[in-house]
Amino acid sequence: MAKTKTKKDQRFDSIEHENLYNWLKELGCNVEVNPKLGEGIYSTTISGDFIVFDIFPKGLVVELKQQDNTGTTDEKIPYLILNIKHNYLLPTVLILQGTGWRDGCFEWAKSQVGGDLLHVFPDINSFKGWMSGYK
Template sequence: MTDGTRANQTGQRAERVIACMLRERGYSFERQAYLGKSIYSHKLYCDFFVSNIPEFPGGLIIESKWQGSGGSADEKFPYLVENVRQVFPCPAVIVIAGGGHKPGAVAWLKAQVDGEKVFAVLNLEEFLCWMNKGLSDPVCSSEGYCTGLAV
């Protein structure tokens, strides 16, 4: 197995963990949601578009960035941040995992947090804590349909 294949698989595992966390909380989400054109005018997708978190009535995007060892994933942070600022239709939380990101890159990424578009940069454990303590449960109807809006 090549290093690129291994990195792709471990990144997908991290995304599955995030999906499991979202399902456990009852949030509705779309994986690989199409957002439009990137800052380079290419098709742009996000890892997760979550539509029913009460604190984010216009939606929340979650981007998962895995790097298990030295590599170039963190060199793509500026591209991600510019897309978040210029293209994403709602706030984004960036989840970093794997422990292989360059410390300077993580510090730079965290410095980009504005609490609005780049809402937060969290590791997986911080993300779990934030979901458990910082977010309300979705409101669900008797038919099981959940929304982020209080009835």
């Protein structure tokens, strides 16, 4: 998928990522895009989608995954959640946007909540409602 360039050469995976970033900025959050989060379970460097500061003392990692059609993105969710639980070391929320997820994907991801994985949202609007309660 092509990257979108915006102010300060910020790179976004999709228009949804860019729109979420803009909404967080409008909400008054300090947001870092594609932050390096350390070493992952495969001993390679891992990056998140965003870190939102000002709400949680160490920051809040926001991961947005989009799947509009049946595909393999949902197969990456267990890898992501293992990294969140073992390597991110920051509070994290996961947004599973779109209608192309396989049956059971969202339910399984939600069952993994605990430790640094604070919440799994079924869409961006649910996350926005949750975030609005903090600002």
